[in-house]
Amino acid sequence: MSPSMATSRGGQPFGVRLAAAMEEQGPLCVGIDPHAQLLQAWGLPDSPRGLRDFSLRVVEAVAGRVAAVKPQSAFFERHGSAGVGVLEEVLAALGESGTLSVLDVKRGDIGSTMAGYAQAYLQEGSPLAADAVTLSPYLGLGSLSPALGLAEQNCRGVFVLALTSNPQGAQVQHATGEDGRAVARSVVEGVAVLNAPARAAGVLGSVGLVVGATTGDAVARLGIDLQAANAPLLAPGVGAQGAGANELEAVFGAARRNVLASTSRAVLQAGPTVPGLRAAAARATAEVRAALRD
């Protein structure tokens, strides 16, 4: 890591920085998901220029006002290299604003390929580096080691998919492994081991989990102890997918203080004006703060 970049994160692990941001701004992450329909609704072309206007307007509206912002890589990639260039600009703008970026790319692969992804998203100086990145453990949690190592080295974080917000996820995540544990439970327990040193130090770990706010009673039913994981819990599914305050409280229970609730369309639909977006983000923050913190 270059000394200047290390200094810019104050040498603080991602989990510590996220915990502070959630305390200060409230536990909300706003997603930047520039769907073609949203670009149209905002009166923007479905092109890299429209993508750029859209995304930088969201950054202007919410940076410094929410704990984190989560660009969805797919909506940038669909515009090819120009779209990826816009994603680089968005990540740079978030970095300059001091707002944590969570890049939603759900990467997972083997050995040297995973190391390549890790360098793309977690290496100092990479144009696509984010404060944290989403990862898929379905090639085995151990296959994520290159990303876990680089994230730790650079005070960045990861969010490992455990129980995703989509109903289809249950087919894989609720399945029982050879040891009798559900796959999702094995992932959570593996992450608990990774976060044990942070727990011993009395701070939130930097290896997070994705647990959808739409997952109903799955956490309890599968015998998952989220609190024991000492992990930041990224909770998509709030808003357009139907989850709200009640679902957040029911899904996360005693682990609710570690939750970063994530919503995209529910805020983005309030555009295209900056005040409109800001007001929607403030309403969402108040709702999730009441559910998770009060």
Ligand SMILES: O=c1ccn([C@@H]2O[C@H](COP(=O)(O)O)[C@@H](O)[C@H]2O)c(=O)[nH]1
């Ligand atoms: O389990 C998951 C993991 C990621 N997502 C992503 O979050 C947003 C949700 O957008 P909304 O408009 O708030 O529904 C999107 O980028 C998904 O890919 C998820 O929904 N569930």
